[in-house]
Amino acid sequence: MSVALYAGSQRSSSTADGRVTRHSFSFGPHYDPANLGFGPLVCHNDDVLDPSRSDVAGYPDHPHSELEIVTWVLEGALVHTDSTGVRHVVEAGRAQVLSAGTGIRHSEVADPGSGRCRFVQAWLAPTVAGTEPSYVLGEAPPPGSGLVDVAGGDGLPLGTHGARLLVARLTVGESVALPDGPRQHVFAASGSVALDARVLHPGDAARVTDEPGHVVRASSDTELLVWSFR
Template sequence: MAVALYAGSDRSSTTAEGRVTRHSFSFGQHYDPDNLGFGPLVCHNDDELSPAAGYPDHPHSELEIVTWVLEGALVHTDSTGARHVVEAGRAQVLSAGTGIRHSEVADPGSGRCRFVQAWLAPTAAGASPSYVLGEAPPRGSALVEVAGGSGLPIGTTGARLLVARLSPGASVTLPDEPRQHVFAATGAVSLDGLSLRSGDAVRIEDEPGHVVTADVETELLVWSFGTLGG
């Protein structure tokens, strides 16, 4: 199917003290051999954290980890020496490379935190770990490259994260690329007769040029891949 709808209510979820994580793909104990990823995208998690809750220090390797904060602020620390408070509307890219440790917790002074985090397979293994933080794109009806392309650098060739903050009735045309993951992070949109509410996604293969129209104020996250490989 060229365009497939994935309801947010069908996602598996993991609950721990102070946090709830909703998984778009097979993850951890929620193993699903029919939903291991989409191109190089192997994880797309939607996290809600209570103040000061989150993920203590833990390791990663050979992953490109892209985080977009939707609400509140996320405190990131890692073994490269980076420590940043990532506020809503900003993105970070952690290239784990040969190995890195990091922690992520909700800033106690900013209340509840919600963020979406994607993991991608790198194009080439063996890179040095690195971290970069991006400025918030301007508000408006256009899709803005946040990571990949003219956005923050990521080590997955052809992968781009684009974000649009849409007013009711505003429309955007999806990129002219063969594989896309479209996620309604907040609000509600319509796409070719399909209705997406917060947490819903569509996966599109080899059928570019779709138009997305916001029914209400919406934050839209689009992963676009310039190749069907992966």
């Protein structure tokens, strides 16, 4: 049983024209055999795209297969296009789930008219392989509603059984209880929170293992992202 803190300042990072990505786990050339994932979560990237710095800020067309890809937009707007014919502008406070299944191509770039874009993207291993690719887009939880299922649970359908992404928008002094489960990944996307006696600053994460009953309290206005696994 443990609560392990991971400072945002210690994450590895990648840069490209108009893009900075900070990685919570091993990713591409940033290999750490002791940090390959957390349960079914194999990628947790924090991307900032600046369309004023590049003609195409983000990720041009590229392939994926056998992944559940969950994206939460924190700022600006992200343009998603994929090989099934889907094209959506995903604005801040909205989520998308792309089930890559047997194979799909997609691109994700900043909407030039919306300025800087920031989003957090997670990749998870699917429970069942060989499914048809699919895409779904969801609305934001209203502020003050506590931790709300965004993907999995009562949120968007997700092909990783027992996985849930929950989001809370907290004002100073507000608190939420973490859901029960053997693994919780807690990420302070903005603002600062206290997890029991531990403090998470913007970009920090905590990985909670087999310790139910934790409470998170906001020290400032905060957007909190929690992955819960059963």
